Amino acid sequence: NAGVTQTPKFQVLKTGQSMTLQCAQDMNHEYMSWYRQDPGMGLRLIHYSVGAGITDQGEVPNGYNVSRSTTEDFPLRLLSAAPSQTSVYFCASSYSGGGVETQYFGPGTRLLVL
């Protein structure tokens, strides 16, 4: 199993550009989520999904869109990038069976918005 994969690893954008951060998991997990990591602030939840076709907002959703058409994929879209979106983005997946839910994280995408 590849686990949770993210592409690209690093991206530079100009203000106003759009892009999609890709996330895929091959563990057949029900739940997927996106976090951003900023210095001194830990990780903050952007959006999450409890299954294909079902998404909801987390703590910091503004400026980001998500959709989940398949169990495996959960892309994060920035429609008009802003410097405040410079961050490291982590995708995670988890499932509900077998005891305490445990999250598995991808390696991250480092985004710089100029």
Add this chain to the structure above:
Amino acid sequence: GDSVTQMEGPVTLSEEAFLTINCTYTATGYPSLFWYVQYPGEGLQLLLKATKADDKGSNKGFEATYRKETTSFHLEKGSVQVSDSAVYFCALNHPNAGGTSYGKLTFGQGTILTVHP
């Protein structure tokens, strides 16, 4: 709402020293508690977890005990190694009766640990 507070870092130790990283939380009900570790250039990995009061999570020589009376989940290791240098995150979730939190975690700000030979 829920929140997690970790001790200020960075923490710098010599090899074989004793490690404590403090973590306290604010939450209603009975959250599950976690410690995640992030090695340089990598994603987060689960280090240990505890689901109810007085539970002790342990892994790779690290331990943490769920203390409901003090709302704490401090991370300890008796003898650190250079390879333990990483960022450590305390986190909680709020599982429902079926043990599910739908992938939502609340994190502390992270503590950078550097261990010198």
